[in-house]
Amino acid sequence: MKKLLNPIEFYNDRKLLIVNLIIFVIGSTLAAYFRGWFDHTFHLSFRTDINFYKTFIESGVCVLLLGIFIFIAGKIINNKTRFIDALNLAFYIRIPFYLFALTNYDGRYSDLNSPIAEGNIMVALPSTSLDFIILIITSLLSLAILVFQFITIYKGFKTLSNAKKITDYLILAALLIVSMIVSSILLKNL
Amino acid sequence: MKAKLPTQCPSCETLLSVSQLSCETCQTVVQGNYPLPVFLKLSPKEQEFILQFFLTSGSLKEMASQLGISYPTVRNQLDDMIQHIKDLNI
Numbered sequence: 266m267k268k269l270l271n272p273i274e275f276y277n278d279r280k281l282l283i284v285n286l287i288i289f290v291i292g293s294t295l296a297a298y299f300r301g302w303f304d305h306t307f308h309l310s311f312r313t314d315i316n317f318y319k320t321f322i323e324s325g326v327c328v329l330l331l332g333i334f335i336f337i338a339g340k341i342i343n344n345k346t347r348f349i350d351a352l353n354l355a356f357y358i359r360i361p362f363y364l365f366a367l368t369n370y371d372g373r374y375s376d377l378n379s380p381i382a383e384g385n386i387m388v389a390l391p392s393t394s395l396d397f398i399i400l401i402i403t404s405l406l407s408l409a410i411l412v413f414q415f416i417t418i419y420k421g422f423k424t425l426s427n428a429k430k431i432t433d434y435l436i437l438a439a440l441l442i443v444s445m446i447v448s449s450i451l452l453k454n455l
Numbered sequence: 456m457k458a459k460l461p462t463q464c465p466s467c468e469t470l471l472s473v474s475q476l477s478c479e480t481c482q483t484v485v486q487g488n489y490p491l492p493v494f495l496k497l498s499p500k501e502q503e504f505i506l507q508f509f510l511t512s513g514s515l516k517e518m519a520s521q522l523g524i525s526y527p528t529v530r531n532q533l534d535d536m537i538q539h540i541k542d543l544n545i
Contacts, residue, residue: 427531
């Protein structure tokens with residue numbers, strides 16, 4: 266479990282990068298296949314008109330921006346912080362998004378976009394007990410992903426920058442917010 | 456069993472100093488008040504780390520691979536030790 270929550274503490278950086286790259290390619294393909302798209306570093310949405318190439322670029326931009334901002338936060342705290350570790354953390358914390366894309370296996374969420382855009386909100390509400398069960402499972406999965414990402418970022422950043430003080434984590438939090446804003450602006454114009 | 460050299464006072468936790476040295480061959484005893492060498496002021500774990508660091512010619516990458524941990528983890532341990540030694544006011 267320790268290794269799962271903080272692989273940067275235990276595994277060789279190059280081997281981890283190769284594994285992360287393989288997961289990135291498979292994960293981004295899965296996300297595109299299940300009609301997912303990334304509108305910023307910490308968000309996955311679904312839509313009907315998906316372009317495989319664009320989802321890949323979006324995924325790549327998100328990882329790269331996240332890696333750069335984690336690296337900047339690390340560099341501010343500890344000058345010995347390396348980009349490869351920041352990039353590995355960026356790759357790793359986005360893995361749950363690829364798994365989450367599977368929840369749209371039947372187009373459940375992507376198909377809701379058009380009626381909602383037209384103002385038909387009733388379509389989006391769960392009507393059967395199965396809908397409710399799926400909604401609860403999806404909500405719990407989202408919560409689990411959030412907790413996993415929070416722990417992984419905390420532990421991973423601690424390892425890559427030797428962060429100890431609360432102010433170190435405040436710097437990281439501020440830069441993660443900046444990464445969301447920058448990626449959101451960048452991806453809108455892509 | 457190899458006896459562990461105590462470096463801290465069990466009562467007040469202050470660093471101990473050497474007050475007696477003896478020769479096992481002729482039983483000569485030297486008494487005085489000598490501070491502990493820096494190396495002995497460190498914890499056994501830190502001493503082991505320094506030994507490993509020396510045996511790998513100071514290569515943190517090799518140490519990481521031998522210890523089965525990553526490079527940043529070893530580097531952090533080294534940085535923490537450097538800080539600890541600085542805090543000892545040597």
